[in-house]
Amino acid sequence: MRILFLGDIFGRPGRKAIAAKVRHLREELALDLIVANGENASQGIGLSIKNAQQLLEYGIDLLTSGNHIWKYSNIYAFLKTSDKLIRPANLPEGTRGKGWTSFKVRDEVHVAVINLQGRVFMDPAECPFHTADKILNEIDPEIKIILVDFHAEATSEKQSLGRYLDGRISAMVGTHTHVQTNDARIFQGGTGYITDLGMCGPIESCLGLSPNPVIKRFVTGLPQKWKVAGGPVELQGVLLEIDEETGRTVSIETYNSGRMTV
Incomplete structure (x- = not known):
């Protein structure tokens, strides 16, 4: 199975790039599944129900966050009713939405996708390691292809969870930092891994934002008004090939669309 997993979609530039490119990529790369993190798709922070529906219409099969x-707040109802958007699973019991989902992709091949959130330099959350264990025990053993989006800040926490899950999932990808890392690899147990997918958004930026206010914030220490950057846009992520019988990753490589004007 060939899967494209895209990093955080950032603001209108990221959405426009998805609209322009994703449908063509399905055929161009012979993709079975396209997953993307959508939590920054609306004005660079958050995801509105309108933008969530647009991204799915553009050809993304599942959105993580x-x-x-x-x-x-209008995304709350969508989280509760949609099978196409998931939120971190390791949030308190009763939180709206689903932390993982499973679905048929083709020819009776099912895939499970789990969303987890880190705890280092992040908002409080339950232990992602214990939560992952619990979910893996709930997933139908017949489902061999299992993907994890670990939305976390610290590289050590990401690498540790990837190693912890090695051999039990097909692939773990990191999101949140918006900088594509150069460590796509397959662990000894057959799990594909990358510390961060990068982002789908404006490249001449500070993590998607116009640089000047960000720089001024660092220089002066004073609050600034953030603005989504303009200019060229890239789609970043990884291209995975996974053995449907074993669930192991056969190959993983970073994906970068190159600079686009949208």
């Missing part, structure tokens, strides 16, 4: 998913 993270700590910013709660910015727009």
Whole structure:
């Protein structure tokens, strides 16, 4: 199975790039599944129900998220009713939405996708390690392909969870930092891994934001008004090939669309 997993979609530039590129990529890369993190798709922070529906219409099969998913209250009902958007699973019991989902992709091949949130330099959450154990015990053993989006800040926490889950999931990808890392690899147990997918958004930026206010914030220490950057846009993520019988990753490589004007 060939899967494209895209990093955080950032603001209108990221959405426009998804609209322009994703449908063509399905055929161009012979993809069976396209997953993307959508938590920054609306004005650079959060995800509105309108933008969630647009991204799915553009050809994304499933949206994961993270700590910013709660910015727009109208997404709460969508989280509760949709099977196409998941939120971090290791949030308190009773939190709206699903932390993982499973679905048929083709030819009776099912895939499970789990969303988890880190705890280092992040908002409080339950232990992602214990939560992952619990969910893996709940997933139908017949489902061999299992993907994890770990939305976390610290590289050590991401690498540790990836190693902890090695051999029990097909792949773990990191999101949240918006900087694509150069460590896509397959662990000894057959789990594909990358510390961070990067982002789908404006490249001439500070993590998607116009640089000047961010720089001024660092220089002066004073609050600034953030603005989504303009200019060229890239789609970043990983391209995975997974053995449908064993669930092991056969190959993983970073994906970068190159600079686009949208």
